[in-house]
Structures are given as C-alpha cells and as structure tokens.
Amino acid sequence: AQKITQTQPGMFVQEKEAVTLDCTYDTSDPSYGLFWYKQPSSGEMIFLIYQGSYDQQNATEGRYSLNFQKARKSANLVISASQLGDSAMYFCAMRERGYGGSQGNLIFGKGTKLSVKP
Amino acid sequence: ETGVTQTPRHLVMGMTNKKSLKCEQHLGHNAMYWYKQSAKKPLELMFVYNFKEQTENNSVPSRFSPECPNSSHLFLHLHTLQPEDSALYLCASSQPGDYGYTFGSGTRLTVV
Numbered sequence: 001a002q003k004i005t006q007t008q009p010g011m012f013v014q015e016k017e018a019v020t021l022d023c024t025y026d027t028s029d030p031s032y033g034l035f036w037y038k039q040p041s042s043g044e045m046i047f048l049i050y051q052g053s054y055d056q057q058n059a060t061e062g063r064y065s066l067n068f069q070k071a072r073k074s075a076n077l078v079i080s081a082s083q084l085g086d087s088a089m090y091f092c093a094m095r096e097r098g099y100g101g102s103q104g105n106l107i108f109g110k111g112t113k114l115s116v117k118p
Numbered sequence: 119e120t121g122v123t124q125t126p127r128h129l130v131m132g133m134t135n136k137k138s139l140k141c142e143q144h145l146g147h148n149a150m151y152w153y154k155q156s157a158k159k160p161l162e163l164m165f166v167y168n169f170k171e172q173t174e175n176n177s178v179p180s181r182f183s184p185e186c187p188n189s190s191h192l193f194l195h196l197h198t199l200q201p202e203d204s205a206l207y208l209c210a211s212s213q214p215g216d217y218g219y220t221f222g223s224g225t226r227l228t229v230v
Contacts, residue, residue, distance in 0.1 A: 004160075035218060043206050045221035091161070105151070105174070106210075106219050108161040 003027065004092050004109035011114050013082045020067070021077045021112045023092030031097035034075040035106070036066065039089040048090075051075060079114075087116045121145045124209050124222035132230055133199060139225045141192040141209030147220070148213060150192040152184060155206040155224070167192060199229045 005024045013019035025034065036048040051059045051066045059066040067076040079086055089111045096104035122143045131137050141150065152164040166174035167186040181203075183195040192209055206226050210219040 033218070037221075043208075043224040043226065045208060045210075045224075047218060047220070050218060105163050105166060106212075107163070110158075110160045 003107055004094055006092055006109035006112050008112045009110075011112055013079075013114065013116055015084060015116055015118050016081055018078060018080045019082055019114065021079070021090050021092075021114065023075045023077065023109060025073050025075060025092070025094050027073075027094065027096055029096040029104070032104075033095045033097075034066070034068070035093040035095070036064070036075075036077045037091045037093060037108075038086075039091060039111070041088070045091070049077065082116045084116050084118060087114060089113050122209060122211055122220050122222035124207075124225050126225060127223065128226045128228075130228045130230060131196065131199065133201070135199075136195070136197040138196065139194040139207055139209075139227075141194075141222055143190055143209075143211040143220070143222075145211060145220060146213070147211035148189050149211060150186060150189070151210045151212075151219065152192065152194055153208040153210065155208060157205075161208065165194075196227075199227075201229050203227065204229045 003026050007022055032053045034051045038046045038048050049059050049061045049064045049066050051068045058068050063080045065078045091111045092109045093106050095106045125140045148169050150167045153161045154164055155161050163176050164178045165184045170186050181198050185193040206224045208224045209222045212219045
C-alpha cells in the first residue's frame with residue numbers, strides 16, 4: 001500500500017501568488033516525521049521543511065509552511081509569494097520512528113511538478 | 119555545498135562496462151543510503167548502511183554492488199547493467215536519532 005500520496009502530478013501558479021501542494025500519508029506508527037523536498041532540474045534534493053507528529057504547531061520556514069492535519073493524515077505544503085525559481089519537482093516524504101528504538105527509512109511520494117508563470 | 123558530494127555527476131556506460139559511483143559526506147553522519155530515481159517513479163531505496171554495515175538491501179539485482187569502507191564514503195559498483203538501469207542515483211546520509219536525510223546532487227546514469 002502506498003504510504004505517501006501526492007495526487008497532483010503537475011501544478012501551475014502565477015508568480016507572486018500562493019500555491020498549495022497536497023500530500024496525504026498512511027501510518028500506524030504514533031511517532032513519525034514528515035518532510036518536503038524540492039528537486040530542481042539539476043537533480044539535487046533540497047530539504048525545505050519538517051513536521052514532527054507530536055508538534056502542536058504547523059512548521060514554517062520562510063515562504064514555506066506545512067499545513068499539518070493529523071486526524072486527516074495530511075501534510076500539505078504552502079508556498080507563499082511564488083517566485084520563478086520555485087519551479088521544480090516537490091516531494092513529500094515520511095519517516096516512521098518504528099519500535100524498539102529503530103527508525104524506518106525515508107519514503108517518498110511520486111512528486112508534484114510545480115511551474116511558476118511570469 | 120550540500121555536505122554530500124557525489125561523483126561523477128554524469129555517466130554513460132555500455133552494458134558490458136564496469137564503473138563505480140562515489141558518495142562522500144563530511145557531516146559526521148553514521149548512516150548512508152543509495153536511492154534510484156527513474157522517470158515518473160517515486161524514489162526507490164536501494165541500500166542502507168549504518169556504521170559501515172549494510173542493514174538493508176531492497177531486492178536490488180546483484181549487478182549493483184555497494185561498498186562502505188568507512189562512515190564517510192559509500193560506493194556503488196556497477197557491472198553488466200541494462201538500459202532500464204538508466205536513472206538518477208542519489209546518495210544520502212543521516213545521523214541516528216535525526217529524522218532528516220541530506221542528499222547529494224546525484225549521478226545521472228545512462229546505459230547504452
């Protein structure tokens with residue numbers, strides 16, 4: 001079963017506007033971390049933002065914020081004031097804490113290609 | 119400068135060639151990973167090393183052979199690859215107890 005679902009293969013947004021990229025996840029582990037990565041055409045995976053399952057507040061990092069709705073198992077990324085340089089693939093990922101002190105591996109969704117229009 | 123360096127950035131190899139991908143990190147991390155990224159597919163975890171020991175092999179064909187001589191270096195030795203092995207190969211590292219991974223820029227491999 002797919003653990004990370006990104007339902008938007010591609011998104012367009014006008015420069016300077018906000019955009020929301022969707023992510024839902026599936027886990028029975030009470031402790032986990034949620035991540036968003038950006039991958040420009042160069043290939044590098046750039047860490048954007050992290051949300052812990054026990055964090056009470058939504059994570060924010062500059063223009064990025066994570067809309068965490070735990071009951072719905074959703075972790076949407078909101079990018080405010082889009083810039084041309086935001087055009088890239090965006091991946092949602094999850095890492096479960098696991099039991100017995102071991103941690104699960106980082107698993108990824110299929111990604112969303114964001115295109116920012118001037 | 120990401121802290122995780124992969125070489126080469128691009129590689130074209132024939133099906134009968136033998137080549138190696140290299141990954142190096144100077145972050146003091148003790149876990150290292152190889153991921154494969156094919157077009158229109160999620161990233162696939164290939165191998166996991168913790169403290170130089172391989173702890174996971176996700177049913178990867180034997181034509182891919184990893185090596186981790188120390189906690190800072192990770193290699194992926196390639197031999198008799200198939201065209202469908204063409205992909206972006208990403209290396210990552212992490213510290214036990216931390217959730218996040220740091221990725222390198224990847225090696226874009228083309229098998230001809």
